[in-house]
Amino acid sequence: MTAASADAPVRSWRRVLPSAARTRIIGWMLLLVMAALGVVTLVTWLLLVSSINARMDEALRFEVQEFSELTEPGVNPRTGEPFGTVDEVIREAIAYNIARPNEKFLGYVDGEYRTQSRQEPGTPEVLAGDAEFAALVGSVTEPSEGRYQHGDVGEVRYLAIPVALGGDAGRGVIVAAYLGDAERAEAANAARLMLLVGSATLLGAAVAAWVLAGRILRPIRDVVATARSISDSDLSQRIPSENGGDRDELSALVDTVNGMLDRVEGGVAAQRRFIDDAGHELKTPITIVRGHLDVLEPTDPADVSSTVALVDDELTRMNRMVSDLLLLAHSEQPSFLRPELVDVRDLTEEAFEKLCGLGDRAFTLQGTAPVVALLDRQRITQALIALADNACRFTAPGDWIGVGSAVSGGWLRFWVSDSGPGVSPTDRARIFERFARGEQRGHHSDGAGLGLSIVRAIAVAHGGDVLLDSVEGRGATFTLVIPAVEDQWPQS
CATH class of the missing domain: 3.30.565.10 (Histidine kinase-like ATPase, C-terminal domain)
Known part of the structure; x- marks a missing residue:
């Protein structure tokens, strides 16, 4: 196997395997996209959660206001008769409202659970039988709001309002509650959807980046390939240049390198011409001088004199020739x-x-x-x-x-x-x-x-x-x- 055939598989694999520069470009780009996606998703999720929390708090206050308006006259709106007991006030007030999904209205009398609102389908029954929650809210003597952590549904946001009725010694409490984690689930779903779409976008961006990085780095690969193909015997190779269109920094790099190669080739060609010309033209006078010196008769003054004159003339001619050659070589320099x-x-x-x-x-x-x-x-x-x-x-x-x-x-x-x-x-x-x-x-x-x-x-x-x-x-x-x-x- 020849060296050229052995190098062929290596070059083939180099085309398939990603270059270090290409990998770094794609890696950094994907890292930036991932960071941007993470920041956008986190900020969006936080804004959604904040909006949902504010909406739950506002809804709780609104419901309590409705309870107050309903019970303040002391008359049952359904029968037109005055309320007889605290239990009746609580049951009537809770029955009057239909809770939204993840919302609950509960009634307590003397610390014990009495009733809850009708529920939209899908809302879990979790608070009615919760003795710990009943102990927390069933005996409040003034409006109270807070957070309660339930083992099954997570956070519960509530607002408890005490209810009293003249002529009845019982102490009642109406509680408006939101299943906070369940209500915020839509924000989590939106964040997951964003991450899913962002991941698909990231995958598409990776493919696009791979293609674009290859096109962007192609002139650099051409520079490397051209530099490897140049030898001291062949300086004619040039990097392919795209004519027309937008001229960017890489196009300027290609033009600059090609111009440098032109100057290098011109300088080498001038040097070769100088050497070839000098060698060709100096060979004749040197041969003449050597030939006359070989046949010189040292004992013959006339022969010595004529030979010295001839050598001096040839040396003068060679000196002039070298000066002219140096002048021509210098003519290709800026100075x-x-x-x-x-x-x-x-x-x-x-x-x-x-x-x-x-x-x-x-x-x-x-x-x-x-x-x-x-x-x-x-x-x-x-x-x-x-x-x-x-x-x-x-x-x-x-x-x-x-x-x-x-x-x-x-x-x-x-x-x-x-x-x-x-x-x-x-x-x-x-x-x-x-x-x-x-x-x-x-x-x-x-x-x-x-x-x-x-x-x-x-x-x-x-x-x-x-x-x-x-x-x-x-x-x-x-x-x-x-x-x-x-x-x-x-x-x-």
């Missing part, structure tokens, strides 16, 4: 340019004066741009000198070379024209490549083929490019085109 506000007319005239010393050519200043622009004075001068030096290589003494600058539509143009042989269509496609040399047309060139590459690097660093206009046999014009404002420059 390559030092832009400042420059008078383009003065810059063009100063560069023209320097170019006139390159050779016996008829140099002509063809125009200057009367504008102040933001650019790197030294790099632009360096590019113009490189273009003029290239023109000198392909022209003969007395031929003309034109230099100038102009501005149009926010773009600056610096050009160098010559009356040389021009550039063939074959050479145009590769003339700006490193170490590319065009057809020499009989003229010797000791350059490494980096001059035009340096010119293009300077133009690109300014956010522009180099254009070539040439007719074979009628000369060539190289134009450096750069934006006149820094906002158009490429961002580093």
Whole structure:
């Protein structure tokens, strides 16, 4: 079994098993939802219980008020005759009211139970035969309210009112009572229903969170997968990015990482190009030097002198080549340019004066741009000198070379024209490549083929490019085109 096939089941299981980040996100979210559900359920239950307790207390007071209004005249409302005994008052008052569910009206005479109200179906018979409750409320001498804990139904909330009648020595008590726990059962049922619905909602939220967490974390998984797939030999992998729609923080992360990978790939590619170019071009002069040193005759002064001159020339050429390569490598760094506000007319005239010393050519200043622009004075001068030096290589003494600058539509143009042989269509496609040399047309060139590459690097660093206009046999014009404002420059 190969390592790749052995890793396949592991990757498959990683897709199935929850990641630590995904589990933590879902766990914390469910914990918050559970806490919120618990708080809401508890608060709702407490409010319901408080409302039910207040309603029971209010109902007890209302019932007692009704008893008082019924018995105060001292006349039996059913017969119209005066009450004869306390027992009659109690029985008539209790018979007059029908108790609600979980509500009871009881009558006591001389501490003993006498009667209770008619009950709605479902109300348990628990207080009529309770001797402990009768002892608690049967002999009160003034209105009294309280709580009684019954072994079967739990809390009982009651209000006991003493009843007396002139001419009767008996002492009666009317009791209005609520089975508190039974009455509050609907609040408990509501809380249980909330918990049941909340649990179902929590389950649905867990499923939704699992799906959403997977979608949210997908860019991060892509970052990890892409980072694992990148090697020193392949830096082309990028994280998939969703175009359009809302751009959130994760999208910004993907774009940032992809941009970083672009910069890393560009830096590595530049390093590789530098190494390849240096190795390729330095091999020839080193071979030449070694070959001449191998056949050097130390006893022959003339041979030694010519060999030393040749070695010195090759070393000078290698030094220039390495300097140019370092310059090209440095051109891809942000510190390559030092832009400042420059008078383009003065810059063009100063560069023209320097170019006139390159050779016996008829140099002509063809125009200057009367504008102040933001650019790197030294790099632009360096590019113009490189273009003029290239023109000198392909022209003969007395031929003309034109230099100038102009501005149009926010773009600056610096050009160098010559009356040389021009550039063939074959050479145009590769003339700006490193170490590319065009057809020499009989003229010797000791350059490494980096001059035009340096010119293009300077133009690109300014956010522009180099254009070539040439007719074979009628000369060539190289134009450096750069934006006149820094906002158009490429961002580093």
